[in-house]
Amino acid sequence: MAQNAKSLFAQANSYAMLHGLYFGLVGIISVALMRLSLQYDWAALPSYLVVLSSPIVAIILTRRFRNDVMDEKVGFSFGRAYIHALLMGFYAGIIVALAIVVYLTWFDHGHTYDAYEAMLSRPDVAAQLQASGMDAQVALATGGKTMKDIIDEMREVPPANFAAVIIYANLFLSPILALFVAAFCWKRPAVHHA
Numbered sequence: 001m002a003q004n005a006k007s008l009f010a011q012a013n014s015y016a017m018l019h020g021l022y023f024g025l026v027g028i029i030s031v032a033l034m035r036l037s038l039q040y041d042w043a044a045l046p047s048y049l050v051v052l053s054s055p056i057v058a059i060i061l062t063r064r065f066r067n068d069v070m071d072e073k074v075g076f077s078f079g080r081a082y083i084h085a086l087l088m089g090f091y092a093g094i095i096v097a098l099a100i101v102v103y104l105t106w107f108d109h110g111h112t113y114d115a116y117e118a119m120l121s122r123p124d125v126a127a128q129l130q131a132s133g134m135d136a137q138v139a140l141a142t143g144g145k146t147m148k149d150i151i152d153e154m155r156e157v158p159p160a161n162f163a164a165v166i167i168y169a170n171l172f173l174s175p176i177l178a179l180f181v182a183a184f185c186w187k188r189p190a191v192h193h194a
Contacts, residue, residue: 011069012084019061019084020091026050026057027096038115055180058085062185075189078182085178085185093170097163104159113155120147 033047062085070076104112119125129135129147138147145153 008080009083012065012080013087015065015068016084016087017091019065020088021095022061023054023057023088023092024095024099026054027092028099030054031096031100035112035115038112038119055177058088058177058181059184061088062181066185066187070187072190076185076187078186081182081185082178085181086174089170089174089177093167093174097166097170100166101159101163104162110155113151117148117151120151 030047030050033043033050036043037047062081065084066076066081120129135147138150139145142150
């Protein structure tokens with residue numbers, strides 16, 4: 001039985017690696033759209049839609065795993081679906097974190113921070129920040145710093161630190177997402193009547 005459990009885990013892990021790559025690509029697209037939304041307003045809605053579709057993508061990928069490996073007589077347990085979705089989320093987080101490190105280290109050259117600063121200095125955005133009280137909240141929370149001060153400090157943060165934040169957030173969010181995915185993907189054994 002222990003060997004069987006090991007082989008079931010190895011099978012779930014194998015599929016999770018492949019599906020984690022696909023799920024990671026969705027994450028990279030989301031980050032890229034979020035980056036574009038700093039310069040182009042049209043990219044904000046697609047960015048939100050990709051983020052909101054992530055649970056659906058995770059369900060589709062876990063159902064692919066289920067359809068490939070499930071024995072109708074045994075079914076597909078909640079635990080098996082959970083392990084696949086959890087590992088898939090972890091692998092996807094690592095892929096997104098690596099993509100962020102590569103982008104910020106070799107390709108960005110500070111353009112993201114420049115775009116963020118330019119967006120915050122737009123009159124309409126500045127007015128929204130002031131009207132919502134966000135400027136005052138930021139100043140209160142940071143000891144009087146402005147958003148520009150925070151962006152300047154972010155410029156000094158190594159890309160690996162941003163990647164670490166992605167991985168830590170993923171360690172918290174993946175177990176929650178996996179519960180949701182498993183609830184939609186487990187399947188009872190087929191009942192055969194004689």
